[in-house]
Amino acid sequence: xxxxxxVSLNRYNVSEVCLHIYWKQGISNISYNDVIKTSKLxxxxxxxxxxxxDDLHSETLITYRRNDDVNLLYNELIxxxxxxxxxxxxxxxxxxxxxxxxxxxxxxxxxxxxxxKTRKTISNSERKYKLLLSSITKKHFKKYxxxxxxxxxxxxANFIFNGFVLINLLYRNKSSKASxxxxxxxxYQFVSDITL
Numbered sequence: 001x002x003x004x005x006x007v008s009l010n011r012y013n014v015s016e017v018c019l020h021i022y023w024k025q026g027i028s029n030i031s032y033n034d035v036i037k038t039s040k041l042x043x044x045x046x047x048x049x050x051x052x053x054d055d056l057h058s059e060t061l062i063t064y065r066r067n068d069d070v071n072l073l074y075n076e077l078i079x080x081x082x083x084x085x086x087x088x089x090x091x092x093x094x095x096x097x098x099x100x101x102x103x104x105x106x107x108x109x110x111x112x113x114x115x116x117k118t119r120k121t122i123s124n125s126e127r128k129y130k131l132l133l134s135s136i137t138k139k140h141f142k143k144y145x146x147x148x149x150x151x152x153x154x155x156x157a158n159f160i161f162n163g164f165v166l167i168n169l170l171y172r173n174k175s176s177k178a179s180x181x182x183x184x185x186x187x188y189q190f191v192s193d194i195t196l
């Protein structure tokens with residue numbers, strides 16, 4: 001995507017440009033003024049569209065969630081037939097589109113540094129992703145003819161979600177490939193153990 005003045009100056013177009021800036025730099029690693037300079041828009045244009053930086057952060061997450069081409073987590077969740085398939089594809093989420101990792105997880109890991117509106121947006125996305133993950137978990141057990149209560153299914157889905165958070169944290173902290181692969185194997189083995 002070219003950074004520069006969007007064809008139409010509206011919240012969506014500007015947040016799409018800023019999404020790529022934040023995704024490359026880190027949502028809490030670049031100042032609002034630097035984003036404005038990098039995007040080549042005037043401060044006035046930003047303040048006409050966004051109340052403040054928190055409003056812009058929140059809008060970039062909403063844009064990410066709506067954009068199927070870049071929403072790595074959502075794309076894998078809706079395609080997965082079962083947990084084994086989902087876990088085997090998880091390794092691809094990090095480097096797609098030449099960017100560091102899933103923007104949702106990058107923001108999720110930084111949410112304590114972000115504004116109230118952005119934290120609410122992250123929480124809404126988290127609920128949506130956990131519901132999808134619970135649905136896949138339910139399909140998984142149905143496929144393998146295993147009976148689990150809804151509470152167990154939600155607990156397993158939450159455990160796997162937190163596993164994805166940890167994998168992204170390991171990537172962000174530049175942990176060794178051996179550590180990352182070891183945890184991925186552990187997660188896969190966990191699913192094997194509760195399935196077979």
